[in-house]
Amino acid sequence: MKRLFLIATLLGAAPALADEGMWTYNNFPSAKVKEKYGFEPTQQWLDKVRLSSARLAGGCSASFVSPEGLVMTNHHCARGCIQQLSTAKKDYIANGFYAKAQAEETKCPAMEINQLESITDVTAELNKATQGLSGKQYADTLKAKMSELEQSCSAGNAKVRCDVVTLYQGGQYNLYKYRRFQDVRLVMAPEHAIAFFGGDPDNFEFPRYDLDVTFLRVYEDGKPADTSKNYFKWSEKGAKEGELTFISGHPGRTSRGLTIAELEFHRDVQLPKTLMQLSELRGMIAEFQKRGPEQKRISNNLLFGVENSLKASKGRHEALLDKKFFAQKVAAEQELRKKVESNPEMKKKYGAAWDEIAKAQEQYRNFRTEHLFKEQGLNGASDLFYIARTLVRGAEELQKENGQRLREFSQAGIPNLEARLFSPAPIYPELETARLAFTLSKMREELGADHPFVKKVLGKESPEKLAARVVKGSKLADVKVRQALYKGGQAAVDASKDPMIELAKLVDPDARAVRKQFEENVEAVIRKNSELIAKAKFEVYGTNQYPDATFSLRLSYGSVKGYTEDGKQVAPITQMANTFDRHTGEDPFALPQSWLKSQNVLTGSTPMNFVSTNDIIGGNSGSPVINKDGEIVGLVFDGNIQSLGGEYGFDESVNRAVSVHSEAIIESLKKIYGATRVLEELRPGSTKVPPVKANPAG
Template sequence: MKRLIVIAALVGAAPALADEGMWTYNNFPAAKVKEKYGFEPNQQWLEKLRLGAVRLAGGCSASFVSPDGLVMTNHHCARGCIEQLSTAKQDYLANGFYAKTQAEEKQCPAMEVNQLVEITDVTEQLNKATQSMTGKQYSDTLKAEMAKVEKACANGDDKVRCDLVTLYQGGKYNLYKYRRFQDVRLVFAPEHAIAFFGGDPDNFEFPRYDLDVTFVRVYQDKQPVKTPDYFKWSEHGAKENELTFVAGNPGRTSRALTIAELEYIRDVSMPKTLMHLSELRGMLTEFQKRGPEQKRISSNLLFGVENALKASKGRHEALLDKKFFATKVAAEQELRKKVDANAELKKKYAGAWDEIAKAEAQLVNLRKDLGFIEQGQGLSSSLFGIAKTLVRAGDELPKDNGQRLREFNDANQPALKAQLFSPAPIYPELEIARLTFGLTKLREELGTKHPFVKKVLGKESPEQVATRVVKGSKLRDVKARQALFDGGKKAVDASKDPMIQLALLVDPDARAIRKKFEEDVESVIKKNSELVAKAKFDIYGTSQYPDATFSPRVSFGSVKGYTEDGQQVAPITQMSGTFEHATGQEPFALPKSWVKSEKVITGTTPMNFVSTNDIIGGNSGSPVVNKNHEVVGLVFDGNIQSLGGEYGFDESVNRTVSVHSEAIIEALQKIYGANRVLEELRPGSTKVAPVKANPAG
């Protein structure tokens, strides 16, 4: 992997004119954009951007691109839906999908779209509720107050989603109110071979030649939703040096973490994560060799594992860079020095860093039990996840809202039920393989003498346990899940389903380790991170952007190349380069529809491009728009240098990689004949006769 060099700004001073930051809508640096690019987004402009951009609750971004609920996102963000709708006879991942009529649009089994409609600052309310509290009291009170705020916001309406978002590591709390759409239907998806052209070797690289796009539509009351706040299509798409905005939902950054937290990631958690993902990739690769059906049903899981593995390698490499890490140490030392120099600030904040360091030391001791008993590494199975949810629902739902585990509070229940009762297929052979792997790693990591290992395995092997509980379970049937959920604790406790019995067996241990983590580690880090954030506010002000939290953000930048290994990388590739890049062998084999259409495609049409926008995982599917709110591209990746962006930003090499808007139009028109979609995006463009090489419908 190429060496990453990431330059971190000191805590107190972001680069004056760098395109850095994943900014909230209520703290966007409009003056900074004007100073560098001559355009100043006002609040009305930002509001239109916020309403046009949407979030996929499963972990991606998207946008409205027509007044009739048409949503654009990445193919890899919709892979779960595409795979779940596929069968052995009709593989939409391999062959693509196009609904020629509205009636042919197929409902995704478990997809939710969120549109942010309101932001409220509730920092004062939460700080007042937890004032002077620490430990368990702080943790319990904060959880209860957050549940109270979210419940009042949603007010029992399943079409509303309210998330209380922690910003600046607890320095601020904002309540985000969304419109929730849970009837989402697949409209168009190209073949996997072009959506992920180049596969893992090209992942996080540039130049790229991918058509990583999918269109879905949101419905309510069985009709397409009217969406007046949508992004129109640009006439020409992104051009070099053009100002661009990315509106999306970056998942997580760790730029404001303390050195103790970064050291834990670098030295403890990340090496273990890399090992686990590598071994899981090996297991899935072998599983795929069993046959074409095994390959089909596990392809989405393997895609996610390979993507996570490559991203984790890049992040770990950034933390191992001594020069980079030294800038993080210097930034913390500067802040602590300023705190210590002021008697009042020292009294309030000086001990926070040491308390976080103590909590991280505790986490080292809890890590294995937490990961393998509570967080799913040892019991990695969709069926077990369902069983665990049913067991805990029976215990949690009778409690007062504020006393429940957060995933079971009233505000979160619509999303929980959508996942729990999803009709998405579950494949026993894959379930057995995954659970066998997890139980094997559990025994390996915790040791054969660990009480939990003895409890779970008894005299059986991991494969025997996995085979017995998967084959004997009825939880693949949605009606069986519904009956247990409706019957509550009594029905769950009486169930003879072996997967439910396994979940009942391990739940006391899992709850105990979660409780210890929340009280001894999480609450300490939250409380003291809040103090560190307040110290930064007191010294540097509030003009900084918060770390990403998978909540709506805006970044600005421009279409711009960069230098790599002494060579200048041009910012835009062309569609002709796609065919030049092809070898005919996976993952560089183009689908037949593209091979047939090579001569009719305008080769100079822009294909992919890079820009200086600051993004991270979760931004996949974000629209790239110009100052007129017109779509000029679709984010689908970052370059290899961007992987260190979790911890810092270097504008000279950090790049967002996007599908060019003109490539999408060219493909829809000349390869797929997707007239209905094309007409929604760019009315009148269907007058040009398309080549009919469209994928399966």
Template sequence: MRLKLFAAASVIALISTPALAREEGMWTYDNFPIARVNQTYGSTIDQAWLNRVQLASIRLSTGCSASIVSAEGLVLTNNHCVEACVQNLSTADNQYALTGFLPATREEERRCQGMQAEILTGIEDVTDRVRAAGEGLEGRAFTQARDAMMGQIETEACADRPDMRCQVVSLYRGGQFKLYTYRKYEDVRLAFAPEEAAGSFGGDLDNFNFPRFGLDAAFLRLYENGQPMNTPGHLGWDAGPPEAGELVVVSGSPGSTQRLLTMSQLQTVRDIVLPLDQMTRSELRGRLLRFASESDENAFIASSTLSSIENSYKRGRGQGRALIDAEFMAGRAEDEADLRRRVGANLMLAERIGDPWGEIDALQDDYAELYPAYFFLESRAGGGSQLYAWARTLVRAARERERPASERLPEYGDSRLGLLRAQTLAENPTYPELNEIQLEWWLSKTREILTVDDPRIRPLLGNENPEGLAARLIAGTTLADAAARQALWDGGLAAVEASDDPLIQFVLATETLGREARAEWEERVEGPTDRAAERLAEARFAVYGDSIYPDATRTPRLTFGRVEGWTYDGRTVEPFTTFGGLFARATGAAPFEIAPRWQGARDRLDMDTRFNMAVSTDTIGGNSGSPAINADGEVIGANFDSTFLGQRNAFGYDPAVNRSVIVTAQAITAALRDVYGMGRLADELGVD
């Protein structure tokens, strides 16, 4: 039963804090504003409520979120969060993206290779230890010492605990460091996924749009020792219609926000980072669209990668629009000015922190100079090619495991090797044609942007051109074979160096280019920036305390809001869409074509069923699959998107337009029973 909670339209003013919109905030589980929520919404949330939600919320290794919704390990997430699993389980002759994955029995549920599910079990403050490790150091020495201590803490906490994962994360951009401990599940199986035509009805045209009509929902199941997990603490399921104005809490692991950046840093994002990101994405998108148009098989091969790139490209457009919005940026500037005024009024505080704003301003020229090489040679090396990524992981893992844990790159720390190994050795298909396009694109763009005269280009390309080199490496590699990858992983550095695989040899010869670009980046940009950011965090805590929330960091968070539409530029958008609206929007041509199963079920469906809804919760990428929970702790839907205007959420919450897009539990239940013949799952959810 759902409690109907309607809130007064008031904003809670917090003493000595910046003015927050009532729904603003991606709150950590150990600092959720219970009193503020209960006062605003008339709810009765308490610590027991939070504990139950925490232990039923999941972080997926795919970059998504999820929740446990039955006593037998059934997990709700988004269809787009299992897209790679669906494609890996498919063949060109049996494409589940076209038919849906509809196992008739539990025994037919199939494992998603390389996927891991994690449940947060504990949070511990380790700020003093991490801060002490970097005391008195600067530049890269500072980042290395801090990373080494974080790795040491992770190893200590998870030693001899193979079912756990430990991760030290920076919060408030260096203001706090917390050890997050997770219970991990490595056997995750697909239990249901709709066809792509239903899951992403409207395609890229409707992406980041509302009204929306997508069944972007899927079910996984957690297994242990070959049996479904016993999960008595699961969240309840409410298949009734959600109501406008009611409280919604979203629990998930949002990826990354940049709300605590200074104005000069935001200008660098606007002028340097986003333009390079968008230019390169658009070109790769064009190459993939051409490839996909050549045959049905090519369209199948490219579909998942193309969908991801289009999603990122459209998000980048929304973020860029925010950074040129004068009113929005004026608000950000006023936030910074408020903090600076408050610091300046406290002479002891001002003397202690110095001028971190000025120091960060001075670093932006180095950022602009070094970012392209760091982007192409390190952070985006390989251009998304799975074969290249496997090769680089095998080479770096072999080299890093030869070193003491304190001297490794942090992503190769002992506590992180288990998941890395599982993802590298997963028996998933890969497609040479797609890998060749990605590798060729990366090599050509690296040469173009860094220029032919850059001294790193000749070692990268040798005497070959990007097209010929990419074709040779992909044609000759054996890394598509999981057994070949396992032999190299298990054989360590000796096996890797002795390999005659051309892609392994290429990475052995060139991955140091990325290491060098990374080292210079850490020395001249990351280290000094993080040093200054620590003092900015100290200033924020001194002025505002912990009544503000940290930037998103892929750690579990809670956000709250209400079911509501919005008005913008003279247009009012209602908070719900319905099944009837789906059929009215259909044109009969892709991407607005009704899936055959839905056409066949039309007479069985209630056209007034509430399909998707808009909610004022504060979400971003990484919240995909997050459960939307009512005041009773019941799931009423799954978050799957936000609006185009809401992409400014990376830099700040705007209550006028920030809306999460959620597929309702009511719609999911009706689809299971009346469209897909998956009544056994509806029964498991406890639906009458």
């Protein structure tokens, strides 16, 4: 991988330099932005941007872009909805979707959008509750106090979601209060061929030529939600080279603050295993797709996610294999430890924390595989198994006091859990069987045929036969069956003979046991000692730092700027005309017919995609790119290949966010898709002159 690491903040050892940082809204360095760019975001500006930003609860970012609840995100973030609404006769992934009238806007079966209303620091409450505790007692108390705070915040209101967010590896805790929108409808989506033009070969690369955009709308009480007070207006010209840009989104996870022991675990154990499993899963899906066009259609979304994760994991792994980069991480930790060791009081409070984390990581190496397959593997391999286990565990957990439940069953999270559990999204038995059989085979391979858990699960059956039997015999694809079991509680679940329920009941004791082992002996130890290290950093370096990403709303700043790769200068902005130069007629470089028919009416010099120095990571997909006036100038959809190491460090010289230019979106809506309703919302009055209408998707 082409990478030059010049890490500005080594393990959070000093205030961030350059354009580094995914900053929380209650600790944004406005003065620093003014010093470099001459613009100082005010509190009023920050509040407006925060409330105009949005989160897809499934793992992406978005923004409100009209007064009537119109939401903009990436096509690849909305793929789940688009595929769930598709059929063999109406393939919206392949052909696109456009609701010409409001009545045609179609509800997504399983999507929730969140708007962050407030942030409250609850560090003192949690520290007081857990003071002097460790191990199981610390873990249980922390979990109970988090659930208590979340429940008090949401107060039983299903339209409110509250999450306690862990920042600085436990050095700080914030309570995030969200407004929840669960009625989300699809408005417009282009064809997959242009939304992911270049496919996997171009993924995490630049130059790029993608229209990775989708428009949704949030509804309340059957009507478009009123977002007139907080939405982003559209800029007149879009991003220009050298312009100051802000990205407001939800970066999923970074690991810049981890200890060397944790990074070694990522490098030597977690990432190599993940790469192997994803590679094999990709092979299985590719084989599944050869069964026929319908099999390909129903598994395309899964393949997209696997290939994206595979490439991202490879980039992270290569970052940790970079000796110079890793040496910088080691040096930074050693520097902090020396400062702690030289102060008797700090040594007493914090000195043992790094070694305790190292011991916990070493212990986890010994049972990671069992934890993966007993607690996580089957749950992620089958929608039907996820439903079954949720029903089985819910029957038991929901009888307990709120603070004693597993975190996913806390009272504040019940609306989200029920929305997912009762989603009418289609479930495809053939794909379910293939995925489950694959995971069962991997379980037998990794744990061994003679392992007691493997024998317990498989009995005398092969993975393929067991998967086929439980999928074929299950009735859980029927939402009404799930609702009856959920409402019936423990008695109904105990009496159920559904083979998927029986499988979930069979594995649950082992899964709970290994989860308990992990939470008490690994997670609690790491969390407690990471909290101590964070406090040590605060004492030594101060609090002018940004925390690792946690899929909570962050704001980064930067500018539209190219970079040098292999001795060549990469220009920051591409043009629409060059999209056609890249067209070969063969996937993944085959443009849709709507684009080919519209080539002559498009303004070829219209900016298509661009790069900026904003610090982002996975989860930022769908984030709005805005200027100092809070106007949309672009839409984040990727990072360049160098940015993949951004999980562990940031290098402004080469790390780049990749975005769709706002003018490319307007040009496409107007001249290719004839999406006048959307255009009028984005730029009121822009449709007074009839747009050129070519071949709209639909």
